[in-house]
Amino acid sequence: MFKRLLSFFMVALFVCLSFPIGSALAEEIMAVEDDYKYYTRGIVDGGIYKIKNKQTGLYMTLENSSTAVGTRIVLESQNQNDNQHFYVKYLGTNQYTFEPYSSNDVKLSVASAYDGQAVVIDTKNTETINQRFRITALNSNYHSISTGASQFEDVLTASQDSTGKWQATQKDKNSVTTENQQWLFEKTNDTVHDHYTTYYIRDIASGLYLTVGRTVTGSDMYFQSFTGDETQRFKKYNITEETQDYYYYVPMAKTDMAVEMDGSAILTSFDQNKKQKIAEIYDEESQGYKVYSLPKYAKKYLHKGAETDAGSNVFKATTNLFIQLTSAFSFETAQFATPFIGSLSEETIVTKTSTNYGQKNVYTFVPKYTGDYNFMVKNNVGNNGISVYNKNGRNVLGTVITQTNGLLYRVRLQRNNIYYLYVGDFSMLGNSFSLYCKKDLTVYIHGMNTSDYESGSFSDRRGSCAVPCYDNLNGYDFYDPVINTAADMTADFVLSVDPTTGFMPLQAPIYVFRGHGGSDTACYYTGNGTSEGIHTALLAEDIYWFDGNEVITDMSACQFAAWVGCETAQGENTIAEAAWRAGASCSLGFTEKINRDAANKFTIRLFEQINQGKTIAQAVASARSGQQFNGTGINSARFFGDTSLVLKPTMEFGTRNVGTYQLRQVDSSMLAGYTLKYESADGITKRYVKMIDGFETNDYIDVYYQNGVAYDYYKSKTTYNAASLFAIKEVGRCFEQKSTFSVPEFTVQDGIRFTNVSKIVAQDFIYTYNGEIVPLRFYSTTYSNSAGEECLEIYVFNMKTQKLVSEDVMYDYD
Missing domain, CATH: 2.60.120.380 (Jelly Rolls)
Incomplete structure (x- = not known):
């Protein structure tokens, strides 16, 4: 009796499920042993089985125990002989072959698609489809077996011949409930199965993978992008000759074939010839392997050849005689044995x-x-x-x-x-x-076009804020930023599912609004560079109904909402608070009117800080810390919710604590030596400034209040002590001399020309700038034009040097 030696080596694949499955089937899947490959439930690759018909209770049997070509598969009562034992081997693409236990030279075959065709044994042939079968699990016990000869339309059926003898034939599939077409596979030896690991073979330089094209003898092989299916999976069948390891690369798309390397890499019938015998040499430089065959006298190294078609990113697998000029490869273990x-x-x-x-x-x-x-x-x-x-x-x-x-x-x-x-x-x-x-992480950045008529300029809130934020986030990695088009800018848009992402913008993980705002309003414009467009307003009551304590728009999926607009957190029942009440983990607004340029810089800076892994509170504090000049309004930021969240996608987001204020105690002793200098009209924000010799400095503490109780603060970078007093007095004398600066008669903002100077407010400050204590005069200049539009320009003049200073002096960034 001939018995074959199974020499495929072992792989460990542990299949576990992370979700609860309340069924016996799930338990069986989780209990699968490491190296058993089940491409169809209940059928292990390379296992030995008896195959029993459900209706008759009889077993597939080699008629008269013969292995001669043409021998029928009849159905008989169970016996203890080898004539009822069959190897069931997986061929790839959900197909199997049946091989008698007593001979490896023949296989079960169906000669044609004719209905009633008998199952016989025939000489093995890798090219014919007649020796291929598909096994379909019908339930936890029984299977149907469809035939390749019928293009898998017909199934094996228990039927009687003219003498009344039961045999296996090919018949039309009636129903999965027809018992004469159902078969039970009984494993005869639980230890017998094919042992192997499957690999992806990756070209290290290009990142492309060795791929099977067609599965007929002589078919070319290719390198192309990863798919992970059976066309890119290979068994490595190991042999050792004189201490040298060699491998046969067997494609899972057709396991009775192997890679053959000579002039190029092709598929041929797996007959273990010299061209199929492949060696691997570790290459230190690439940290991969050079792969070669030895068909005659010279080694042929596997190589990524020319592109098949320009731009296709598909390359022919060839060979090369020179190891220095050939590709290096890595072998990546392929997980999950399944044709699906x-x-x-x-x-x-x-x-x-x-x-x-x-x-x-x-x-x-x-x-x-x-x-x-x-x-x-x-x-x-x-x-x-x-x-x-x-x-x-x-x-x-x-x-x-x-x-x-x-x-x-x-x-x-x-x-x-x-x-x-x-x-x-x-x-x-x-x-x-x-x-x-x-x-994730999706970040909506909504920068507004405005009512300013801009002659094709791209310098509005979208161009000066949203686009740079988008570019920065794309450069950082890991984010999925989305910026608006002009047509998107309606209140209905942010309250509806965005068809391009599947998100409602207000329910995105991060939503940032940058535009005109009010206490309970965010303004949206569909305008472009030359027209105002349609104006709509998103109201706080569109998000949360304060009087009824009712969520109107669920924002519980939103980690952070930032309303960078004028007075979006001023007073009670604001749009910033509404977002928090509606479920956003944290919401940010401003209690004062904010300057356009300062607000744009703040928003861009905010994402830079978030990308550093800072919490929301730290990021906002850092972004606004540079707003040393109080006139920008940025220091009036007000939080609702959990400011301890980290939004950088490479980190955990943190646990939401919706509905709870994050209070930070303000110790009154920390204000000793500081003078209350600024207070918003409703008393929400107070700035305490270090006054020295009557001059206001850039040493200050911002304290934020709610209902008269301080809940947050910010301390400037600059701190003056007694040792600074003499230097400040000396510098302060510079304010006594006459300024040589004249305010320009016009300015251009957002592509708009402003020709009328309607208001000038000059303020003197002592700042530390570039390591030097300097006397600065800030000229806050309001311009207007004939259309009644206004803008604010701030000019900074060094009274000591009598020269203009860059407006960057207003921002104390690192």
Whole structure:
């Protein structure tokens, strides 16, 4: 009796599910042993089985125990002989071959698509489809077997010949409930199965993967982008000759073939010839492997050749005689043994219907950026769960959010790594689902066009704030910034689902408004560079109804809302507070009117600080700390909610604490030596300034109040002590001399020309600037034009040098 030696080596694949599954099937899946490959439930690759018909209770048997070509497969009562034992081997693409235990030279075959065609044994042939079968799990016990000869339309059926003898024949598929077409696979030796690891073979320089094209003898091989399916998976069948290890590369898309290397890399029948025998040499420089065959006298190294078509990013797999000129490769272990594997791209819906009971539906996913990703499963039929695994087969834990008719799985992934999405389908065949992926962290940055008529200028709040923020975030990595078009700028738009992202802007993880505002209002314009467009207003009551204590627009998915507009947090029942009351973890507004340029700089600076991993409070404090000149209004920032959140996507977001103020105690002793200099009309913001010899300095503390109680503060960078007194007195004398500065007669802002000087306010300050104590006179100049529009320019003049100082002196940035 001939018995073959199984020499495929072992792989460990531990399959665990991160979601609760209340079924015996789930327990069986979780208990699968490491190196057993089940491409169809209940059928291990390379296992030895007896195959029993459900209706008759009889077993497939080699007629008369013969292995001669043409021998029928008849059905007989169980015996203890080898004539009822068959190897079941996976061929790839959800196809199998059946091989008698007593001979490796023949296989089960169906000669044609003719209805009633008998199953016989025939000489093995890798080219014919007649020796291929598809096994479909009908339930936890029984399977149907469709035939390649019928293009897998017909199934094996127990039928009687003219003499009344039962045999296996090919018949039209009636129903999965027809018992004469159902088969039970009984494993005869639990230890016998094929042992192997499957690999992806990656060209290190290009990042492309060795890929099977067609699966016929002589077919070319290629290098192309990662998909992770069976066309890119290879067994490595190991042999050792004179202490040298060699391998046969066997593609999972057609496991009775192997890679053959001579003039190029092609697929041929797996006959273990010299051209299929491949050696690997570790290359220190690339930290990969050079791969070669020795067909005759010279080594032929595997190499990424020329592009097949210009721009296709698909390259032919060739060979090269010179090791220095050839590619280096890495071998990445492929996880999940299943023919039902595909690849998933962001924002692309895929739909799958299970054709097997307990089918393992797996998708590969390679994120382009590090961050949070949302994988959404919609259950069309049945009940599905999802979990994510890394390239080593380890579960990547995430958060499951139940949704109507499905769930959302939010998980943090690292860019350029391979991940596997396992969509568990634990019920009957025919179950169906849709899968969709959406990346976090989405940041909506809404900078407004204004009512200023700009002659094609791009210097409005969108061009001066939103676009630079967008560019900066793109440069940092990990964010998904979204800026507005003019047409987007309506109140209805931010209250509706954005079709380009699937988010309602107000429900995005971060929402930033930069434009005209009021205590309970944010203003939106559809204008462009030459026209005002349509004006709509978002009201606080569109988000939260204070009188009724009712959420109108749920913002609980929003981590941070910033309302960078005039007076958006001034008084009670503001739009900033409404966002917090509606569920936003933290909301920011301003209690005063804010200067356009200062507000734009603040917003850009805010994202720079967030990207450094600072908390919201730290980021805002740093961004506004440079606003040394109090006249900008930026120091009137007011928070609602949890300011301790970290928004940088490479970090944890932190636990939300919706509905609780984050109070920071203000010790009255810290104000000793400081004078209350500025107070907003409603007393929310107070600035305490260090006054020295009658001069106001840039040493100050901002204290923020609510209901008369201080809840936050900010201390400037500059601190003067007694030792500074003499220098400040000397510098202060410079204010006694006459200024040589004259305010310009006109200015241009946002592409608009302003020709009338309507108001000048001159203020004197002692600042430390570039390491020197200097006397500065600030000329806050209000300009207007014939259209009644106004703008504020601030000129800073050094009274000691009698020269203009850059307006950057107003900003104490690092």
